[in-house]
Amino acid sequence: MGFTDKPDSDSGGSPSDDEKKLGLDRPGVEIGAFESRAHGQLPPDPDAGLSAEERAKIDRRLLWKLDLRLIPWLCLLYLISFLDRTNIGNARLFGLEDSLNITPGQYNAALSIFFVSYSLSEPLTNVLLKRLRPSVFIPAIMLAWGLCMTVMGLVHNFEGLMATRFFLGLAEAGLFPGINYYLSCWYRREEFGIRAAIFFSAAAVSGSFGGLLAAAIQNMDGIGNKRGWAWIFILEGIATVLVGIASFWMVFDFPDEATFLSDVDRQRVLRRLKADQQSSAEHEEFQMSYFWASVKDWKMWLYAVIYMGCDGPLYAFSLFLPTIINGLGYQSTTAQLLSVPPYAAAALLTVAIGYIADRTHQRGLCNIGVSVFGVVGFAMLLSAESPGVQYAGTFLAALGIYPCIANTITWASNNTEGVYKRGVTLGFVIGWGNLNGVVSSNIYRRVDRPLYRIGHGVVFSYLVLFLLGGSALQYVLLRRENARRRAGKLDHMVAGKSEKEIEAMGDVRPDFLYTL
Numbered sequence: 001m002g003f004t005d006k007p008d009s010d011s012g013g014s015p016s017d018d019e020k021k022l023g024l025d026r027p028g029v030e031i032g033a034f035e036s037r038a039h040g041q042l043p044p045d046p047d048a049g050l051s052a053e054e055r056a057k058i059d060r061r062l063l064w065k066l067d068l069r070l071i072p073w074l075c076l077l078y079l080i081s082f083l084d085r086t087n088i089g090n091a092r093l094f095g096l097e098d099s100l101n102i103t104p105g106q107y108n109a110a111l112s113i114f115f116v117s118y119s120l121s122e123p124l125t126n127v128l129l130k131r132l133r134p135s136v137f138i139p140a141i142m143l144a145w146g147l148c149m150t151v152m153g154l155v156h157n158f159e160g161l162m163a164t165r166f167f168l169g170l171a172e173a174g175l176f177p178g179i180n181y182y183l184s185c186w187y188r189r190e191e192f193g194i195r196a197a198i199f200f201s202a203a204a205v206s207g208s209f210g211g212l213l214a215a216a217i218q219n220m221d222g223i224g225n226k227r228g229w230a231w232i233f234i235l236e237g238i239a240t241v242l243v244g245i246a247s248f249w250m251v252f253d254f255p256d257e258a259t260f261l262s263d264v265d266r267q268r269v270l271r272r273l274k275a276d277q278q279s280s281a282e283h284e285e286f287q288m289s290y291f292w293a294s295v296k297d298w299k300m301w302l303y304a305v306i307y308m309g310c311d312g313p314l315y316a317f318s319l320f321l322p323t324i325i326n327g328l329g330y331q332s333t334t335a336q337l338l339s340v341p342p343y344a345a346a347a348l349l350t351v352a353i354g355y356i357a358d359r360t361h362q363r364g365l366c367n368i369g370v371s372v373f374g375v376v377g378f379a380m381l382l383s384a385e386s387p388g389v390q391y392a393g394t395f396l397a398a399l400g401i402y403p404c405i406a407n408t409i410t411w412a413s414n415n416t417e418g419v420y421k422r423g424v425t426l427g428f429v430i431g432w433g434n435l436n437g438v439v440s441s442n443i444y445r446r447v448d449r450p451l452y453r454i455g456h457g458v459v460f461s462y463l464v465l466f467l468l469g470g471s472a473l474q475y476v477l478l479r480r481e482n483a484r485r486r487a488g489k490l491d492h493m494v495a496g497k498s499e500k501e502i503e504a505m506g507d508v509r510p511d512f513l514y515t516l
Helices: 017-021 033-039 052-093 096-100 104-132 134-152 158-172 175-184 189-220 228-250 263-275 288-295 298-327 332-338 340-360 363-383 387-414 419-435 453-486 499-504
Strands: none
Touching: 052 096, 052 104, 052 134, 052 158, 052 175, 052 189, 052 228, 052 263, 052 298, 096 104, 096 228, 104 134, 104 158, 104 175, 104 419, 134 158, 134 175, 134 228, 175 189, 175 387, 175 419, 189 228, 189 298, 189 332, 189 340, 189 387, 288 419, 298 332, 298 363, 298 387, 298 419, 298 453, 332 340, 340 363, 340 387, 363 387, 363 453, 387 419, 387 453
Protein backbone atom coordinates (compact mmCIF):
# COMPACT_ATOMS: atom_id res chain seq x y z
CA MET A 1 0.00 0.00 0.00
CA GLY A 2 2.85 2.39 -0.64
CA PHE A 3 4.38 2.42 2.87
CA THR A 4 6.68 -0.51 2.14
CA ASP A 5 9.89 -0.68 0.14
CA LYS A 6 9.19 -1.55 -3.49
CA PRO A 7 10.98 -1.02 -6.78
CA ASP A 8 10.33 2.11 -8.80
CA SER A 9 7.26 2.16 -11.01
CA ASP A 10 7.55 1.32 -14.71
CA SER A 11 8.01 4.94 -15.55
CA GLY A 12 11.27 4.86 -13.64
CA GLY A 13 10.95 8.61 -13.15
CA SER A 14 11.50 10.84 -10.17
CA PRO A 15 8.71 11.61 -7.72
CA SER A 16 6.16 14.07 -9.07
CA ASP A 17 5.76 17.52 -7.54
CA ASP A 18 2.55 16.36 -5.88
CA GLU A 19 4.32 13.32 -4.40
CA LYS A 20 7.06 15.57 -2.99
CA LYS A 21 4.47 17.93 -1.54
CA LEU A 22 2.71 15.08 0.23
CA GLY A 23 5.91 13.56 1.54
CA LEU A 24 5.72 10.49 -0.69
CA ASP A 25 9.28 10.94 -1.95
CA ARG A 26 10.79 9.76 1.30
CA PRO A 27 12.66 6.43 1.58
CA GLY A 28 10.31 3.50 2.01
CA VAL A 29 7.43 5.05 0.09
CA GLU A 30 6.58 3.66 -3.31
CA ILE A 31 7.00 6.18 -6.12
CA GLY A 32 3.61 6.72 -7.71
CA ALA A 33 1.76 5.91 -4.48
CA PHE A 34 0.23 9.35 -4.74
CA GLU A 35 -1.69 8.21 -7.78
CA SER A 36 -3.28 5.29 -5.98
CA ARG A 37 -4.05 7.24 -2.85
CA ALA A 38 -5.00 10.71 -4.01
CA HIS A 39 -6.29 10.01 -7.49
CA GLY A 40 -7.66 6.50 -7.25
CA GLN A 41 -11.13 7.57 -6.13
CA LEU A 42 -11.41 10.79 -8.14
CA PRO A 43 -14.35 11.57 -10.41
CA PRO A 44 -13.70 10.91 -14.10
CA ASP A 45 -11.18 13.32 -15.60
CA PRO A 46 -13.03 15.57 -18.09
CA ASP A 47 -9.69 16.83 -19.43
CA ALA A 48 -8.08 13.47 -20.16
CA GLY A 49 -5.83 13.63 -23.20
CA LEU A 50 -5.19 17.37 -23.00
CA SER A 51 -1.68 18.77 -22.78
CA ALA A 52 -0.27 20.29 -19.58
CA GLU A 53 -0.59 23.77 -21.08
CA GLU A 54 -4.23 23.21 -21.96
CA ARG A 55 -4.97 21.85 -18.49
CA ALA A 56 -3.29 24.84 -16.86
CA LYS A 57 -5.34 27.24 -18.97
CA ILE A 58 -8.58 25.47 -18.02
CA ASP A 59 -7.54 25.50 -14.35
CA ARG A 60 -6.83 29.24 -14.40
CA ARG A 61 -10.18 29.90 -16.04
CA LEU A 62 -11.94 27.75 -13.43
CA LEU A 63 -10.21 29.57 -10.55
CA TRP A 64 -11.16 32.93 -12.03
CA LYS A 65 -14.77 31.78 -12.28
CA LEU A 66 -14.77 30.68 -8.63
CA ASP A 67 -13.16 33.92 -7.49
CA LEU A 68 -15.68 36.12 -9.29
CA ARG A 69 -18.66 34.16 -7.98
CA LEU A 70 -17.52 33.72 -4.39
CA ILE A 71 -15.06 36.34 -3.15
CA PRO A 72 -16.62 39.78 -3.88
CA TRP A 73 -19.99 39.03 -2.28
CA LEU A 74 -18.46 37.28 0.75
CA CYS A 75 -16.15 40.28 1.26
CA LEU A 76 -19.21 42.53 1.26
CA LEU A 77 -20.90 40.33 3.86
CA TYR A 78 -17.92 40.47 6.21
CA LEU A 79 -17.46 44.20 5.70
CA ILE A 80 -21.07 44.66 6.84
CA SER A 81 -20.61 42.21 9.72
CA PHE A 82 -17.53 43.92 11.11
CA LEU A 83 -19.04 47.34 10.56
CA ASP A 84 -22.16 46.37 12.52
CA ARG A 85 -20.28 44.95 15.49
CA THR A 86 -17.80 47.83 15.86
CA ASN A 87 -19.89 50.88 14.92
CA ILE A 88 -20.77 51.29 18.58
CA GLY A 89 -17.30 52.81 18.97
CA ASN A 90 -18.25 55.46 16.43
CA ALA A 91 -21.66 55.98 18.06
CA ARG A 92 -19.94 56.63 21.39
CA LEU A 93 -18.23 59.71 19.98
CA PHE A 94 -21.61 61.09 18.94
CA GLY A 95 -23.35 61.01 22.31
CA LEU A 96 -24.51 57.41 22.84
CA GLU A 97 -23.61 57.38 26.55
CA ASP A 98 -25.22 60.73 27.31
CA SER A 99 -28.45 59.90 25.46
CA LEU A 100 -28.91 56.57 27.25
CA ASN A 101 -27.59 57.87 30.59
CA ILE A 102 -25.07 55.06 30.91
CA THR A 103 -21.73 55.06 32.68
CA PRO A 104 -18.41 54.09 31.09
CA GLY A 105 -18.63 50.79 32.97
CA GLN A 106 -22.06 50.08 31.50
CA TYR A 107 -20.77 50.95 28.04
CA ASN A 108 -17.97 48.40 28.46
CA ALA A 109 -20.52 45.84 29.66
CA ALA A 110 -22.51 46.40 26.44
CA LEU A 111 -19.33 45.72 24.46
CA SER A 112 -18.57 42.59 26.49
CA ILE A 113 -22.00 40.96 26.25
CA PHE A 114 -21.65 40.80 22.47
CA PHE A 115 -18.53 38.65 22.73
CA VAL A 116 -20.08 36.27 25.27
CA SER A 117 -22.95 35.20 23.00
CA TYR A 118 -20.77 35.46 19.89
CA SER A 119 -17.97 33.26 21.20
CA LEU A 120 -20.06 30.57 22.89
CA SER A 121 -22.11 30.04 19.73
CA GLU A 122 -19.24 29.79 17.25
CA PRO A 123 -17.96 26.22 17.81
CA LEU A 124 -21.20 24.65 16.53
CA THR A 125 -22.13 27.14 13.81
CA ASN A 126 -20.10 25.32 11.15
CA VAL A 127 -22.03 22.13 11.88
CA LEU A 128 -25.25 24.08 11.25
CA LEU A 129 -23.73 25.58 8.10
CA LYS A 130 -22.96 22.12 6.73
CA ARG A 131 -26.37 20.70 7.61
CA LEU A 132 -28.55 23.68 6.58
CA ARG A 133 -26.50 24.63 3.48
CA PRO A 134 -24.67 27.96 3.03
CA SER A 135 -27.36 29.39 0.72
CA VAL A 136 -29.86 29.20 3.59
CA PHE A 137 -27.77 29.58 6.75
CA ILE A 138 -25.76 32.69 5.81
CA PRO A 139 -28.69 34.81 4.52
CA ALA A 140 -30.81 33.78 7.52
CA ILE A 141 -28.29 34.94 10.12
CA MET A 142 -27.78 38.19 8.18
CA LEU A 143 -31.48 38.96 8.38
CA ALA A 144 -31.39 38.25 12.11
CA TRP A 145 -28.46 40.52 12.92
CA GLY A 146 -29.73 43.25 10.57
CA LEU A 147 -32.94 43.39 12.57
CA CYS A 148 -30.95 43.50 15.84
CA MET A 149 -28.85 46.34 14.43
CA THR A 150 -31.92 48.35 13.41
CA VAL A 151 -33.60 47.87 16.80
CA MET A 152 -30.41 49.03 18.52
CA GLY A 153 -31.06 52.48 17.10
CA LEU A 154 -34.47 52.53 18.82
CA VAL A 155 -33.37 51.67 22.39
CA HIS A 156 -33.80 54.21 25.21
CA ASN A 157 -31.85 52.68 28.10
CA PHE A 158 -28.99 50.45 29.17
CA GLU A 159 -31.16 47.31 29.35
CA GLY A 160 -32.27 47.70 25.75
CA LEU A 161 -28.69 48.20 24.58
CA MET A 162 -27.54 45.08 26.44
CA ALA A 163 -30.34 42.94 24.99
CA THR A 164 -29.72 44.00 21.40
CA ARG A 165 -25.93 43.56 21.72
CA PHE A 166 -26.43 40.04 23.12
CA PHE A 167 -28.65 38.95 20.24
CA LEU A 168 -26.41 40.71 17.72
CA GLY A 169 -23.52 38.52 18.88
CA LEU A 170 -25.68 35.40 18.72
CA ALA A 171 -26.77 36.15 15.15
CA GLU A 172 -23.34 37.19 13.83
CA ALA A 173 -21.53 34.19 15.32
CA GLY A 174 -21.86 31.99 12.26
CA LEU A 175 -20.49 34.30 9.59
CA PHE A 176 -16.71 34.56 10.09
CA PRO A 177 -15.97 30.90 10.97
CA GLY A 178 -18.60 29.79 8.48
CA ILE A 179 -17.18 31.65 5.50
CA ASN A 180 -13.59 30.65 6.28
CA TYR A 181 -14.68 27.02 6.48
CA TYR A 182 -16.80 27.45 3.35
CA LEU A 183 -13.90 28.87 1.33
CA SER A 184 -11.57 26.11 2.53
CA CYS A 185 -13.96 23.65 0.88
CA TRP A 186 -13.47 25.32 -2.51
CA TYR A 187 -9.73 25.97 -2.80
CA ARG A 188 -6.51 24.02 -2.52
CA ARG A 189 -4.39 24.72 0.53
CA GLU A 190 -1.88 26.90 -1.31
CA GLU A 191 -4.73 28.91 -2.85
CA PHE A 192 -6.74 29.55 0.29
CA GLY A 193 -4.48 32.06 2.04
CA ILE A 194 -4.75 34.92 -0.45
CA ARG A 195 -8.54 34.45 -0.66
CA ALA A 196 -8.90 34.44 3.11
CA ALA A 197 -6.70 37.55 3.28
CA ILE A 198 -8.80 39.39 0.69
CA PHE A 199 -11.93 38.32 2.55
CA PHE A 200 -10.61 39.48 5.92
CA SER A 201 -9.22 42.72 4.51
CA ALA A 202 -12.89 43.73 4.40
CA ALA A 203 -12.57 44.17 8.18
CA ALA A 204 -9.84 46.75 7.72
CA VAL A 205 -11.80 48.41 4.92
CA SER A 206 -14.83 48.52 7.22
CA GLY A 207 -12.70 50.41 9.74
CA SER A 208 -11.92 53.04 7.11
CA PHE A 209 -15.41 53.03 5.66
CA GLY A 210 -17.05 52.99 9.10
CA GLY A 211 -15.33 56.17 10.20
CA LEU A 212 -16.27 58.00 7.01
CA LEU A 213 -19.84 56.68 7.09
CA ALA A 214 -20.35 57.60 10.74
CA ALA A 215 -19.09 61.12 10.10
CA ALA A 216 -21.61 61.47 7.24
CA ILE A 217 -24.59 59.93 9.08
CA GLN A 218 -23.96 62.19 12.07
CA ASN A 219 -25.30 65.02 9.94
CA MET A 220 -28.76 63.45 10.32
CA ASP A 221 -28.71 64.35 14.01
CA GLY A 222 -32.19 65.52 15.04
CA ILE A 223 -34.11 64.09 12.06
CA GLY A 224 -37.17 62.19 13.33
CA ASN A 225 -36.19 63.22 16.87
CA LYS A 226 -33.31 60.76 16.65
CA ARG A 227 -29.71 61.47 17.56
CA GLY A 228 -26.94 60.92 15.03
CA TRP A 229 -25.67 57.79 16.82
CA ALA A 230 -29.15 56.19 16.52
CA TRP A 231 -29.22 56.80 12.78
CA ILE A 232 -25.85 55.01 12.48
CA PHE A 233 -27.46 51.85 13.86
CA ILE A 234 -30.76 52.19 11.99
CA LEU A 235 -29.38 52.87 8.52
CA GLU A 236 -26.63 50.26 8.74
CA GLY A 237 -29.15 47.72 10.08
CA ILE A 238 -31.54 48.31 7.18
CA ALA A 239 -28.66 47.93 4.72
CA THR A 240 -27.76 44.59 6.33
CA VAL A 241 -31.34 43.31 5.96
CA LEU A 242 -31.41 44.23 2.26
CA VAL A 243 -28.06 42.51 1.61
CA GLY A 244 -29.28 39.48 3.58
CA ILE A 245 -32.30 39.16 1.31
CA ALA A 246 -30.11 39.39 -1.79
CA SER A 247 -27.81 36.71 -0.32
CA PHE A 248 -30.47 34.04 -0.84
CA TRP A 249 -29.54 34.33 -4.53
CA MET A 250 -25.88 35.36 -4.21
CA VAL A 251 -24.52 32.74 -1.78
CA PHE A 252 -23.94 29.28 -3.24
CA ASP A 253 -23.74 25.83 -1.69
CA PHE A 254 -20.68 23.56 -1.49
CA PRO A 255 -18.94 22.44 -4.73
CA ASP A 256 -20.86 19.18 -5.11
CA GLU A 257 -24.17 21.11 -5.14
CA ALA A 258 -23.27 24.61 -6.41
CA THR A 259 -25.72 25.61 -9.13
CA PHE A 260 -23.38 27.99 -10.99
CA LEU A 261 -21.03 25.12 -11.90
CA SER A 262 -21.53 22.87 -14.90
CA ASP A 263 -21.17 19.12 -14.35
CA VAL A 264 -17.73 19.25 -15.95
CA ASP A 265 -16.53 22.15 -13.78
CA ARG A 266 -17.91 20.42 -10.69
CA GLN A 267 -15.79 17.35 -11.51
CA ARG A 268 -12.76 19.59 -11.95
CA VAL A 269 -13.26 21.28 -8.58
CA LEU A 270 -13.72 17.96 -6.77
CA ARG A 271 -10.68 16.42 -8.49
CA ARG A 272 -8.35 19.30 -7.59
CA LEU A 273 -9.50 19.19 -3.93
CA LYS A 274 -9.02 15.43 -3.78
CA ALA A 275 -5.54 15.78 -5.23
CA ASP A 276 -4.82 18.23 -2.38
CA GLN A 277 -5.82 15.53 0.14
CA GLN A 278 -9.09 17.26 0.94
CA SER A 279 -12.38 15.52 1.57
CA SER A 280 -14.13 18.73 2.54
CA ALA A 281 -16.19 18.91 -0.60
CA GLU A 282 -17.76 15.51 -0.03
CA HIS A 283 -20.90 14.49 1.80
CA GLU A 284 -20.20 13.23 5.30
CA GLU A 285 -22.65 12.45 8.07
CA PHE A 286 -21.95 14.19 11.35
CA GLN A 287 -20.70 12.00 14.17
CA MET A 288 -19.55 13.02 17.64
CA SER A 289 -16.22 11.34 16.90
CA TYR A 290 -15.39 14.27 14.60
CA PHE A 291 -16.08 16.70 17.43
CA TRP A 292 -13.85 14.78 19.84
CA ALA A 293 -11.12 14.42 17.19
CA SER A 294 -10.95 18.21 17.10
CA VAL A 295 -11.04 18.62 20.89
CA LYS A 296 -8.20 16.10 21.35
CA ASP A 297 -5.99 17.67 18.69
CA TRP A 298 -3.15 19.65 20.34
CA LYS A 299 -2.79 21.80 17.23
CA MET A 300 -6.29 23.19 17.70
CA TRP A 301 -5.55 24.45 21.22
CA LEU A 302 -2.29 26.08 20.20
CA TYR A 303 -3.97 27.74 17.23
CA ALA A 304 -6.59 29.03 19.66
CA VAL A 305 -3.81 30.60 21.76
CA ILE A 306 -2.23 32.17 18.66
CA TYR A 307 -5.58 33.47 17.48
CA MET A 308 -6.37 35.06 20.83
CA GLY A 309 -3.01 36.81 20.50
CA CYS A 310 -4.22 38.68 17.42
CA ASP A 311 -8.01 38.70 17.92
CA GLY A 312 -7.93 40.28 21.37
CA PRO A 313 -5.77 43.15 20.09
CA LEU A 314 -7.94 43.37 16.97
CA TYR A 315 -11.07 44.18 18.94
CA ALA A 316 -9.25 46.49 21.33
CA PHE A 317 -7.88 48.38 18.35
CA SER A 318 -11.07 48.50 16.25
CA LEU A 319 -13.41 49.38 19.13
CA PHE A 320 -11.22 52.05 20.67
CA LEU A 321 -9.14 53.56 17.84
CA PRO A 322 -11.52 56.55 17.49
CA THR A 323 -11.38 56.98 21.28
CA ILE A 324 -7.58 56.72 21.33
CA ILE A 325 -7.24 59.33 18.58
CA ASN A 326 -9.83 61.52 20.30
CA GLY A 327 -7.72 61.27 23.46
CA LEU A 328 -4.78 62.73 21.54
CA GLY A 329 -6.70 65.99 21.33
CA TYR A 330 -8.67 65.64 18.11
CA GLN A 331 -12.41 66.31 17.90
CA SER A 332 -14.92 63.53 17.17
CA THR A 333 -15.28 64.03 13.39
CA THR A 334 -11.53 64.55 12.95
CA ALA A 335 -10.86 61.45 15.06
CA GLN A 336 -13.16 59.44 12.78
CA LEU A 337 -11.32 60.63 9.68
CA LEU A 338 -7.85 60.07 11.18
CA SER A 339 -8.80 56.45 11.88
CA VAL A 340 -9.05 55.76 8.13
CA PRO A 341 -5.33 55.64 7.06
CA PRO A 342 -4.19 52.93 9.55
CA TYR A 343 -7.01 50.66 8.40
CA ALA A 344 -6.21 51.23 4.73
CA ALA A 345 -2.54 50.32 5.29
CA ALA A 346 -3.57 47.20 7.22
CA ALA A 347 -5.86 46.07 4.38
CA LEU A 348 -3.02 46.30 1.85
CA LEU A 349 -0.55 44.38 4.03
CA THR A 350 -3.17 41.71 4.81
CA VAL A 351 -3.54 40.88 1.11
CA ALA A 352 0.23 41.02 0.56
CA ILE A 353 0.92 38.57 3.41
CA GLY A 354 -1.79 36.24 2.10
CA TYR A 355 -0.04 36.17 -1.27
CA ILE A 356 3.45 35.69 0.21
CA ALA A 357 2.33 32.91 2.58
CA ASP A 358 0.61 31.05 -0.26
CA ARG A 359 3.74 31.18 -2.40
CA THR A 360 6.25 30.31 0.32
CA HIS A 361 4.07 27.93 2.41
CA GLN A 362 5.61 29.61 5.48
CA ARG A 363 2.57 30.83 7.38
CA GLY A 364 4.27 30.55 10.77
CA LEU A 365 7.21 32.71 9.75
CA CYS A 366 4.79 35.26 8.26
CA ASN A 367 2.95 35.43 11.59
CA ILE A 368 6.21 35.85 13.49
CA GLY A 369 7.52 38.58 11.19
CA VAL A 370 4.30 40.57 10.98
CA SER A 371 3.63 40.42 14.73
CA VAL A 372 6.84 42.38 15.30
CA PHE A 373 5.14 45.42 13.70
CA GLY A 374 2.37 45.19 16.29
CA VAL A 375 4.80 44.79 19.17
CA VAL A 376 6.77 47.87 18.08
CA GLY A 377 3.57 49.85 17.48
CA PHE A 378 2.16 49.24 20.93
CA ALA A 379 5.58 49.84 22.48
CA MET A 380 5.41 53.29 20.89
CA LEU A 381 1.89 53.84 22.24
CA LEU A 382 3.07 52.77 25.70
CA SER A 383 6.22 54.85 25.88
CA ALA A 384 5.54 57.99 23.83
CA GLU A 385 3.53 61.03 24.87
CA SER A 386 3.76 62.94 21.60
CA PRO A 387 0.49 62.73 19.62
CA GLY A 388 2.44 62.37 16.38
CA VAL A 389 4.49 59.42 17.63
CA GLN A 390 1.40 57.76 19.09
CA TYR A 391 -0.50 58.18 15.83
CA ALA A 392 2.45 56.57 14.00
CA GLY A 393 2.21 53.75 16.54
CA THR A 394 -1.40 53.10 15.51
CA PHE A 395 -0.18 52.46 11.95
CA LEU A 396 2.33 49.82 13.09
CA ALA A 397 -0.25 48.35 15.47
CA ALA A 398 -2.74 47.86 12.61
CA LEU A 399 -0.03 46.38 10.37
CA GLY A 400 0.91 43.89 13.09
CA ILE A 401 -2.62 42.72 13.89
CA TYR A 402 -4.81 42.50 10.80
CA PRO A 403 -2.64 40.28 8.54
CA CYS A 404 -2.22 37.70 11.33
CA ILE A 405 -5.97 37.13 11.65
CA ALA A 406 -6.40 35.79 8.12
CA ASN A 407 -3.02 34.05 8.14
CA THR A 408 -3.72 32.20 11.40
CA ILE A 409 -7.14 31.00 10.24
CA THR A 410 -5.64 29.79 6.96
CA TRP A 411 -2.80 28.08 8.84
CA ALA A 412 -5.24 26.21 11.07
CA SER A 413 -7.45 25.28 8.11
CA ASN A 414 -4.49 24.02 6.05
CA ASN A 415 -3.47 21.66 8.84
CA THR A 416 -6.90 20.23 9.70
CA GLU A 417 -8.50 17.68 7.37
CA GLY A 418 -11.99 16.21 7.47
CA VAL A 419 -15.32 17.90 6.76
CA TYR A 420 -16.63 18.29 10.29
CA LYS A 421 -13.29 18.23 12.12
CA ARG A 422 -12.15 21.30 10.20
CA GLY A 423 -15.45 23.04 10.82
CA VAL A 424 -15.40 22.35 14.56
CA THR A 425 -11.72 23.30 14.83
CA LEU A 426 -12.24 26.67 13.14
CA GLY A 427 -15.28 27.26 15.34
CA PHE A 428 -13.28 26.60 18.52
CA VAL A 429 -10.25 28.64 17.41
CA ILE A 430 -12.30 31.64 16.31
CA GLY A 431 -14.69 31.33 19.26
CA TRP A 432 -11.88 31.33 21.82
CA GLY A 433 -10.23 34.28 20.11
CA ASN A 434 -13.46 36.26 20.10
CA LEU A 435 -14.11 35.47 23.76
CA ASN A 436 -11.09 37.63 24.47
CA GLY A 437 -13.15 40.51 23.15
CA VAL A 438 -14.54 40.60 26.69
CA VAL A 439 -11.06 41.55 27.87
CA SER A 440 -10.60 44.02 25.01
CA SER A 441 -13.88 45.74 25.89
CA ASN A 442 -12.74 46.62 29.41
CA ILE A 443 -9.11 47.71 29.17
CA TYR A 444 -9.48 51.20 27.67
CA ARG A 445 -11.01 53.15 30.54
CA ARG A 446 -11.80 56.85 30.48
CA VAL A 447 -9.91 57.37 33.72
CA ASP A 448 -6.73 56.27 31.90
CA ARG A 449 -6.94 58.79 29.07
CA PRO A 450 -5.20 60.24 27.21
CA LEU A 451 -2.29 57.74 27.39
CA TYR A 452 -4.26 54.54 28.17
CA ARG A 453 -1.23 52.78 29.63
CA ILE A 454 -3.19 49.81 30.99
CA GLY A 455 -4.99 49.13 27.71
CA HIS A 456 -1.84 49.39 25.62
CA GLY A 457 0.06 47.23 28.12
CA VAL A 458 -2.51 44.42 27.96
CA VAL A 459 -2.53 44.42 24.16
CA PHE A 460 1.29 44.49 24.10
CA SER A 461 1.35 41.40 26.34
CA TYR A 462 -1.12 39.57 24.10
CA LEU A 463 1.02 40.24 21.05
CA VAL A 464 4.29 39.15 22.65
CA LEU A 465 3.12 36.10 24.61
CA PHE A 466 0.33 34.64 22.51
CA LEU A 467 0.78 35.80 18.92
CA LEU A 468 4.55 35.96 18.63
CA GLY A 469 5.37 33.28 21.21
CA GLY A 470 2.55 30.94 20.17
CA SER A 471 3.40 31.18 16.48
CA ALA A 472 7.06 30.39 17.17
CA LEU A 473 6.13 27.35 19.29
CA GLN A 474 3.64 26.04 16.72
CA TYR A 475 6.20 26.43 13.95
CA VAL A 476 8.80 24.42 15.87
CA LEU A 477 6.35 21.65 16.81
CA LEU A 478 4.95 21.26 13.29
CA ARG A 479 8.44 21.21 11.80
CA ARG A 480 9.40 18.44 14.22
CA GLU A 481 6.25 16.45 13.40
CA ASN A 482 6.89 16.71 9.65
CA ALA A 483 10.41 15.39 10.18
CA ARG A 484 8.99 12.36 12.02
CA ARG A 485 6.54 11.68 9.19
CA ARG A 486 9.17 12.02 6.48
CA ALA A 487 11.35 9.57 8.39
CA GLY A 488 8.50 7.02 8.38
CA LYS A 489 8.14 6.89 12.17
CA LEU A 490 4.34 6.92 11.95
CA ASP A 491 3.92 4.43 9.10
CA HIS A 492 2.83 1.71 11.54
CA MET A 493 -0.44 3.58 12.02
CA VAL A 494 -1.70 2.51 8.59
CA ALA A 495 -0.75 -1.16 8.84
CA GLY A 496 -3.64 -3.34 7.69
CA LYS A 497 -5.88 -0.39 6.79
CA SER A 498 -7.69 0.02 3.49
CA GLU A 499 -7.32 3.11 1.30
CA LYS A 500 -10.69 4.39 2.52
CA GLU A 501 -9.69 3.92 6.19
CA ILE A 502 -6.38 5.72 5.60
CA GLU A 503 -8.15 8.62 3.90
CA ALA A 504 -10.59 8.85 6.84
CA MET A 505 -7.61 9.49 9.16
CA GLY A 506 -7.43 13.03 7.73
CA ASP A 507 -4.42 15.02 8.93
CA VAL A 508 -3.36 12.16 11.22
CA ARG A 509 -2.35 9.97 8.27
CA PRO A 510 1.43 9.60 8.05
CA ASP A 511 1.75 11.05 4.54
CA PHE A 512 -0.04 14.31 5.44
CA LEU A 513 2.60 17.01 5.85
CA TYR A 514 1.71 20.11 7.83
CA THR A 515 2.01 23.60 6.39
CA LEU A 516 4.63 25.46 8.38
